[in-house]
Amino acid sequence: MEERKKQVLNAIIKDYIANAEPVGSRAVAKKYDLGVSPATIRNEMSDLEEEGYIEQPHTSAGRIPSAKGYRYFVDHLMQRERLTTAQLKAVRQAMRGRVDEMEDFMRSCCNMISQLTHYTALVAMPEQGRGTLENIQLVPVSDHQLLVVLLTSTGLIRHKLVDLPQEISWDELAGIESRMRRQLCGREIKTITYELLHDLLADYQLQEKISAQALELIEQTLSQEAGHKIFTGGVTNMLSQPEFHDIDKLKSMFSLIEEDDKLEKLLGAAAGGQLTVAIGGEIPVEGIEDCSMVVANYFVNGEKAGSIGVLGPTRLNYGRTVSMMEVIASELSKAISAKDDKNK
């Protein structure tokens, strides 16, 4: 694409992001001095429209960026915005909380993100399949119930109640516990399977006491499937965006946010690299075609642990948001990794 055309596209998108109103040739010529007249810009705009980067809501209005236009902008034109010191401070502040109680910690991260970006924040807890098992504890609750408590190196604590088919004595339980602890602690969690547990307790008597069903439950607790918890914050922010003054759009967005599996799909967008931008139809969920997302992964000791993201209108301030998410994800990685090390 020729340089000037890029500049025009850039100007249109920047202006539209700032003002949420169609941008005319005159405005481009005035505010972003490209050294040419509105007429020239009109010609460029005409070309850009033909190529699908911008569109016209109606004949006598200015142009607005299309999804393709935003995509080009994000890929080639967007400039990252440095965070102000105040913003950086806010990020660090949120990270200072006790990382111990992972849930509270992530929740406050979520709030911080929504406040900083002014969009809706989505935060996924660290996947528990990552890291190693630090400790396992079996607590008898009653004759037929057992509480399994797990600690992982990623700082996660999980518990689950397990129904037992038979009574089990204190001694037996202690035996099982120490055996499990010996065999499982220090192991990578994802390598712990039903078969492993089964073999571990292959001893006939123990097998019978614990039963296949209970073993399965324990494995579930261990495996990552169990707790894919996702927090949301700052949905209120959306109400200030002019594009969501339409109640129907709001509805489709809110109903999405109330469904956990859809949320998971959303954050799944950042499959590959560190940070992904999904624009309009690129979002892997139906019904929010007018939205964009910025999703970043965070890492614990080099391994992907979870994702954080924001959801906003396609008229998202990509430059600012991407910078923020990069910084936040990296700080988050640091904070959790540090905690991880401290535990060892």
Next chain:
Amino acid sequence: MEERKKQVLNAIIKDYIANAEPVGSRAVAKKYDLGVSPATIRNEMSDLEEEGYIEQPHTSAGRIPSAKGYRYFVDHLMQRERLTTAQLKAVRQAMRGRVDEMEDFMRSCCNMISQLTHYTALVAMPEQGRGTLENIQLVPVSDHQLLVVLLTSTGLIRHKLVDLPQEISWDELAGIESRMRRQLCGREIKTITYELLHDLLADYQLQEKISAQALELIEQTLSQEAGHKIFTGGVTNMLSQPEFHDIDKLKSMFSLIEEDDKLEKLLGAAAGGQLTVAIGGEIPVEGIEDCSMVVANYFVNGEKAGSIGVLGPTRLNYGRTVSMMEVIASELSKAISAKDDKNK
């Protein structure tokens, strides 16, 4: 109040609840045959307005109920609506879930309530100050960290990480644990105070090891202050209500729902009895004057354990909602109490 005036008020409120539009004298006369002409009804309406039970949005419109009108309706006129068998089934269905994982259980209750009522549901977890302590477990995490796991008779499981000022050996820990267990298990949780813990571990050596700060943390975990978790569900339902087509109203409602302490205040409305209806300004939180709430308490073995509620427009279907909340609260009480017994 004279019988006919009651009937007129009743008709107006019923109609307004159904249609969300000002009700005229003609409509009352036609749909709810009181055997009198519109003119007579107009006179009654004029009286009702003078007494403050209804108001007129503008001169040439029908009447809408005022907060005072709704209050009179709820106190004197409202008829409970029997739940259909399908609705009852839905309630029981939600209760069938594993009561073990209290959090998941309450969350699904929350969804059920919002789906059934078509309003926004608020559900508070059982207060953990209630009931007795069933079991306590201290799990060493690292040299200087300790995981405290608690089980209560109300089926709640709580854990908290505690920083220790000094290393503590396995044996010492086991000693502390068994001592705590001996002294605390079976006790009512609200009777467990910092002083008690302090005395319990009065032994000089142990004191030093565990430190005041850690004790405080343990007490916090035990006391009810810690986990007043409140779930919300079905906020989307509000978007369908015509009164919330106004974005500003939506905003004030949503921002409220995102603040936990405000939510707590809301559910606190049901201070006394089984079920409370708060209309408009009666709601104990600013900023949602156009809303009403129905809050019910649920009980575990006769003691108040928590609250459930719905939030909707003042034009709430009180009859239907009150019946539903009564049934749900009583089923919930049963379900949790049953679980409680099973644990003993």
Next chain:
DNA sequence: TGTTAGCACTCGATGAGGGAGAGTGCTATT
């Protein structure tokens, strides 16, 4: 005395008409 019919009046909602203004596309000019 309570009820009703009739009627004038009020006021929001609806829709048509008519600038004003913004922005475009085309054409002729530099």
Next chain:
DNA sequence: AATAGCACTCTCCCTCATCGAGTGCTAACA
């Protein structure tokens, strides 16, 4: 290739008239 000029097309907004629902009042009626 870039620009200035110009006619044209929209939307937006204001005004105005009409319509109709609903009231309040008064007078008649049982």
